[in-house]
Amino acid sequence: MMDSYNTTTGISEVQHDISYVRYVLVSVFFLPCAIVIFVGNTFVLLAYKRDKRIRRNTTNAYILNLAVADLLVSVVMAIHFPLYLTGKWEFGGASCIIFMVLDYTVTDMSVMTIIAISVDRYLMVHNSLRHLSRQSHKRVAIICSILWIICLATQSTLAFTYSSRTGFVHDENRIATCDIGYGKNLGVIIMMFLVEFLVPAICVFALNLKVYYRLKRRTDMLQTRQGRDHLVSYAAPLDDRASQTTFSENNYMRIHGSASGSQHQKAARFLALLLIVFTICWLPYYINDCYTYFHLSGARNEALTHLVVFILWMNSAINPFLYAFTNVFFKENFKQFLRCK
Template identity: 80%
Template sequence: MMDHYNLTTDIPEVQQDISYVRYVLVSVFFLPCAIVIFVENTFVLLAYKRDKRIRRNTTNAYILNLAVSDLLVSVVMAIYVPVYLTGTWKFGGASCVVLWVLDYTATDMSVMTIIVISVDRYLMVHNSLRHRSRQSHKKVAIICSILWITCLAAHSTLAFTYSSMTGFMHDENRIAGCELGYGHSPVVLVLMFLVEFLVPAICVFALNLTVYFRLKRRSNMLQTRQSRSHLSTAVPLNDRASQTTSWENDGMRIHGSASGSQHQKAARFLALLLIVFIFCWLPFYINECYAFLYCSGVHNEALTDLVSYIMWINSAINPFLYAFTNVFFKENFKQFLKCK
């Protein structure tokens, strides 16, 4: 009895320590990150609305869709703040299920949009003229709408079906923790790992690698033609001008008159996209797999919060990777910040 008494009296102290640490982490890191994500992606939306030059390029509509999904991530993070501070969800079971649907839908849409942007970049490099002639804002809107409807339908069906099967609505303890739990199911975990991480990572890697090699080959071909034209003094000026044509790909230009540093810069940028994606998403699935294989599905609460936080950070990095590399977006951002 003495040991049991000591154990029970120590629990409140541990809980107080955990609550204090969580309060500091939420105040210093989590909430500021949510605010940064919200502000960054709001800038993207405002820039798209006020600048016709941005709207003229249909590819930027995908960046707009990415900003909307990342903005929703910041809203979900803000809703989670009271739960992290108090450890209790006070808004009922139905609203918890809706929050789970929005959370998973927002993060999935961010990943799906990154894949679509990579596909669009590949098509642009593969055949720029044909892609531009076939691309339109209506087509982009249809593609994005299909993605949103698919993600919402999939996660709504999964969340409400799982909550009904497991009796979530009648379990006060699970409702108090807003722990729906279907993300910890082995079958769902494997499917999510494939759909949300492995397949997207492979697609982004393959598409961006193909883009890099095509740009490099074009750059080498132009340099070869220019070197030949310099050896001949009879080349007409119009032909020389045509040989200095540059390709534009989502804000990145590979100039024929430039050195190999241009495609090296493009390669670093494309590699950075994949590295950031893997860094933000892989810890989450490593933690899930470790809990399932070695801890019988029991999760370390602090570690789970940390890897989820790292995954959400991706929404703060995306504007820098996609929007901030565009000249027109940068001009508007500087105006918003009143920077010269």
């Protein structure tokens, strides 16, 4: 009886320690992150609504869509709050499946929007006039709607089919932890790694690289033209009006071309930052998935799993600050919201 009592007391102490750690982690990391995601992306939405200068650029409509997806991440975190705090899911199997669909859909949509922004910037640099003539807010809205439908349909099909085939809806233990079991299937791990991380990262990197080389070549050509124009203007007679007219036109192109190039370079830096943050936030999640499958035979370390998921969600908290640091109009609006001069 004494041994049994000591064992029970030990288990209770361990559970108490786990609960204490959960409370600390939720209070120090989880809640502040959710609040930052909600406030930061709400600022983006408000800035887009109130500032015509932001709405004038159709690329910012993609940023609006990214902010919506990131804002929904905070909703997912709010739904996830009881599970993080107690380690138990109290809302049933069907609700768990719907919640997982929402979770994966909004994170996938965030990734797809980053790709769409990269493609838009590449097309702008490749052929600005053609892209501007074809691009519109309506076109962007249609593209974003199609991406939402694809992500939602894909994740719904995967979640409901997989949970049905693995008997999730009849397994009370898995329902109690809202564990559909994606991490225990190698095919699902590989597919998600390719679709959600590797292919998007390669696409964004390749597009940014093309944008960089095009901008570099354009800058080199502009510098060569400036040198040639300087020599022509120096050698031309003062009364040669044709030469002066040509020089004025080239000077106009130099000024406006350099301004456009500067804008493209800022956009390229913004996309590079998006890619770096995306890689840092998403890579630990898939490293943990692969390690769990190959070395732990699917037996997850819950604390580590929660940590890498939290790091993944941090991507949605960082994105709004990238807008503030790389876009002067967003920065002005953010300062007004925070009442900073």
